[in-house]
Amino acid sequence: xxxxxxxxxxxxxxxxxxxxxxxxxCSQMGGSYVAPVPVEVAGSFAGSGSSAQEKAMAAWxxxxxxxxxxxxxxxxxxxxxxxxxxxxxxxVAFAGSDAALSEDELDASAxxxxxxxxxxxxxxxSPISVAFNLEGIDRLNLxxxxxxxxxxxxxxxxxxxxxxxxxPDADLPSLAIVPxxxxxxxxxxxxxxxxxxxxxxxxxxxxxDGVWPLxxxxxxxxxxxxxDFVRKNPGAVTYADASRTAELGNxxxxxxxxxxxxxxxxxxxxxxxxxxxxxxxxxxxxxxxxRKTTESYAYPLVLxxxxxxCSRYTDKPTGRFVKEFLAYVASPxxxxxxxxxxxxxxxxxxxxxxxxxxxxxxxxx
Numbered sequence: 001x002x003x004x005x006x007x008x009x010x011x012x013x014x015x016x017x018x019x020x021x022x023x024x025x026c027s028q029m030g031g032s033y034v035a036p037v038p039v040e041v042a043g044s045f046a047g048s049g050s051s052a053q054e055k056a057m058a059a060w061x062x063x064x065x066x067x068x069x070x071x072x073x074x075x076x077x078x079x080x081x082x083x084x085x086x087x088x089x090x091x092v093a094f095a096g097s098d099a100a101l102s103e104d105e106l107d108a109s110a111x112x113x114x115x116x117x118x119x120x121x122x123x124x125x126s127p128i129s130v131a132f133n134l135e136g137i138d139r140l141n142l143x144x145x146x147x148x149x150x151x152x153x154x155x156x157x158x159x160x161x162x163x164x165x166x167x168p169d170a171d172l173p174s175l176a177i178v179p180x181x182x183x184x185x186x187x188x189x190x191x192x193x194x195x196x197x198x199x200x201x202x203x204x205x206x207x208x209d210g211v212w213p214l215x216x217x218x219x220x221x222x223x224x225x226x227x228d229f230v231r232k233n234p235g236a237v238t239y240a241d242a243s244r245t246a247e248l249g250n251x252x253x254x255x256x257x258x259x260x261x262x263x264x265x266x267x268x269x270x271x272x273x274x275x276x277x278x279x280x281x282x283x284x285x286x287x288x289x290x291r292k293t294t295e296s297y298a299y300p301l302v303l304x305x306x307x308x309x310c311s312r313y314t315d316k317p318t319g320r321f322v323k324e325f326l327a328y329v330a331s332p333x334x335x336x337x338x339x340x341x342x343x344x345x346x347x348x349x350x351x352x353x354x355x356x357x358x359x360x361x362x363x364x365x
Contacts, residue, residue: 042070049083049096056338081185098187100286116312127262148203183219243343256294264345266299283358330355
């Protein structure tokens with residue numbers, strides 16, 4: 001069987017076609033994770049972007065600045081699209097984004113990256129929850145086609161037969177459904193619409209996009225905006241980073257022949273079965289998530305959130321900071337901090353090492 005170029009690239013990189021390697025394979029790639037020797041860095045640096053990363057970013061900044069007291073870091077959670085815009089405008093040293101740079105954005109990055117290019121490095125993995133506010137109901141089984149029809153306004157009440165069919169034991173109320181989408185350009189929206197467009201294109205005939213494709217409807221800015229609205233309004237439903245949906249009901253989605261609830265481990269498994277996007281530069285680690293997987297241990301409604309940085313910095317203090325900060329974020333300590341603060345899934349040891357290699361490759365001068 002001939003593999004697609006993207007799959008072939010992933011296989012070539014990991015030598016086994018998967019992102020989680022057995023220890024024997026890891027030893028062939030250089031052994032277990034070894035923490036890099038810290039380099040002294042100082043100065044004030046800014047990042048912006050993904051609101052999904054906000055809690056993890058706060059934990060990373062706290063841990064990194066404890067080790068580097070001469071560094072100040074600010075992070076403005078303005079949304080993934082805003083972060084990419086500020087990065088490409090040279091306003092921030094790095095961006096957080098729940099969607100990788102597009103081909104046009106990669107081309108545009110040459111200017112801000114001193115003739116180099118932007119690179120996408122996966123540092124945060126989290127399931128996206130379809131979260132709702134229904135009194136006394138903590139979980140519902142929702143197929144992708146039902147989710148699509150809810151968000152297109154075709155299913156308008158919670159006791160609709162299409163919802164009841166997969167939830168025979170739930171006491172569904174005769175209550176209006178209020179779908180809530182992101183008002184800002186959002187990587188979470190791009191991942192959510194990508195899932196629907198790939199899995200149920202007939203019910204969701206829209207391309208993946210960070211901007212909500214339908215006119216009208218209830219909208220709010222940022223992850224906190226949509227989840228706060230749902231908490232305050234019975235019958236409301238949204239899509240959001242699962243770590244931010246506490247005290248709400250959450251859907252299990254259909255994968256293969258089973259309904260799979262989100263967990264960090266299931267989200268990480270969805271990444272492990274997915275290839276890298278074809279045609280990127282050597283150190284770019286942008287994934288093409290397999291939304292159609294039938295593996296019941298995987299939860300394919302997942303976001304992989306990236307740190308977006310330059311492959312080349314002419315400002316050496318900024319470059320040194322980016323290299324060291326990335327190494328910390330991807331380290332076991334950094335990933336554990338994120339998991340504790342945000343409930344994210346730690347990236348695999350193999351991905352940790354690849355991010356570290358990418359950080360080392362950043363050119364200063």
